[in-house]
Amino acid sequence: MDQPLTGTDTHAEIREEVRKLCARFPGEYWRALDARRGYPTEFVTALTEAGYLGALIPEEYGGAGLPLSAAAAILETIHAEGCNGAACHAQMYIMGTILRHGSAEQKARYLPGIAAGKLRLQAFGVTEPTSGTDTTALRTFARREGDRYIVNGQKIWTSRAEHSDLMLLLARTTPREQVAKKTEGLSTFIVDMRGAKGLTIRPIRTMMNHNSCEVFFEDMEVPAENLIGEEGKGFRYILDGMNAERLLIAAESIGDAKWFTARSVAYAKERVLFGKPIGANQGVQFPIARAYAQMRAAEALLQKGLAKFEAGLPCGEEANMAKMLAADAAWAAAEACVQTHGGFGFAEEYDVERKFREARLYQVAPISTNLILAYIGEHVLGMPRSY
Numbered sequence: 001m002d003q004p005l006t007g008t009d010t011h012a013e014i015r016e017e018v019r020k021l022c023a024r025f026p027g028e029y030w031r032a033l034d035a036r037r038g039y040p041t042e043f044v045t046a047l048t049e050a051g052y053l054g055a056l057i058p059e060e061y062g063g064a065g066l067p068l069s070a071a072a073a074i075l076e077t078i079h080a081e082g083c084n085g086a087a088c089h090a091q092m093y094i095m096g097t098i099l100r101h102g103s104a105e106q107k108a109r110y111l112p113g114i115a116a117g118k119l120r121l122q123a124f125g126v127t128e129p130t131s132g133t134d135t136t137a138l139r140t141f142a143r144r145e146g147d148r149y150i151v152n153g154q155k156i157w158t159s160r161a162e163h164s165d166l167m168l169l170l171a172r173t174t175p176r177e178q179v180a181k182k183t184e185g186l187s188t189f190i191v192d193m194r195g196a197k198g199l200t201i202r203p204i205r206t207m208m209n210h211n212s213c214e215v216f217f218e219d220m221e222v223p224a225e226n227l228i229g230e231e232g233k234g235f236r237y238i239l240d241g242m243n244a245e246r247l248l249i250a251a252e253s254i255g256d257a258k259w260f261t262a263r264s265v266a267y268a269k270e271r272v273l274f275g276k277p278i279g280a281n282q283g284v285q286f287p288i289a290r291a292y293a294q295m296r297a298a299e300a301l302l303q304k305g306l307a308k309f310e311a312g313l314p315c316g317e318e319a320n321m322a323k324m325l326a327a328d329a330a331w332a333a334a335e336a337c338v339q340t341h342g343g344f345g346f347a348e349e350y351d352v353e354r355k356f357r358e359a360r361l362y363q364v365a366p367i368s369t370n371l372i373l374a375y376i377g378e379h380v381l382g383m384p385r386s387y
């Protein structure tokens, strides 16, 4: 079999170029950042300069105007090459909310700068400590006063907040008790974080290098012109972007699974014990083979989801299932990789333990596996709602 990990890939040229770029950022680079929880500025700059982070922005705004499947190919390749797209993937897709729901003036003001990488829209403020997955229970409140909103509240797990100029913020503008449906009364804002008064950002030290933060708003002023679309309809605008996000995160997990499997296969063939390569033992070989099969199945669903998305068809079922199955496949491949490497799976210099920590996230974020199962159970299969 030729190149079993890349043989059926789409967008071959883009993948090849991304591979070359990633070769400039080997394991040593990521290991050093991981140790000091540093931000991969050079890597993100290289991706920006190559135009990859503006891939989804239409050409009229200075982007590459590529389809979602191209963005998925970029992120998958980044992960398959041992790099990490989490430092910048949001720059690719958060802007979708402005593109779909922003005014002509907002699009003209923000999209060219985002496409050029001069404006970093990397921060997405939805999750709060008390509401978590129960998004409509969020408490951050934006009160209208003349030509501005006054924002008070707190977000948690706002990734890349320290490395972003702008934040897409979801806040309540009408108290939950005063709306007919709890999904109403939430609004979406573009917050310019540069020098904003009443904004405090505190990094959270996490199990992997993710640059996630707590963000506090204390009477922070946001000009009314920064409201996206209609006041009170923000939850729908955020939901509109979720299928794209899930498909792209699925692509990253597919990339992770490919990286782990390539490492496992190479090590299983070269490590000789008891007079033969350890990969000749089915106890070593089968978990790697099983994870590979899981990855291929998830990848097929991902391709189906991308095709439906690009055809403008509903793809919530495929996007959710692809995200879950890809995260599961990556985790199975990660587990097999550690086990195959024995003690060396725990040694930093092999990068396996770093990728293992990084891959674990996608069972929880941006949406946890249980909530995907609830979506399938309730929205696809029509069983009673749990929440």
Ligand SMILES: Cc1cc2nc3c(=O)[nH]c(=O)nc-3n(C[C@H](O)[C@H](O)[C@H](O)COP(=O)(O)OP(=O)(O)OC[C@H]3O[C@@H](n4cnc5c(N)ncnc54)[C@H](O)[C@@H]3O)c2cc1C
Pocket (backbone or CB within 6 Å): 123, 124, 125, 126, 127, 131, 132, 133, 134, 156, 157, 158, 159, 160, 206, 210, 212, 361, 364, 365, 366, 367, 368, 369, 370, 371, 374, 386, 387
């Ligand atoms: C590193 C990292 C980066 C992140 N980046 C961002 C970001 O940039 N922006 C942002 O807004 N958020 C971000 N998040 C937040 C992420 O989206 C949430 O952590 C995730 O949605 C889960 O929410 P929670 O942590 O509050 O868990 P909770 O909502 O408290 O859930 C805890 C557990 O209970 C389960 N659970 C909850 N309700 C149900 C139910 N009804 N049925 C069954 N099980 C249920 C969940 O599946 C989960 O396993 C990030 C998180 C992490 C860890």
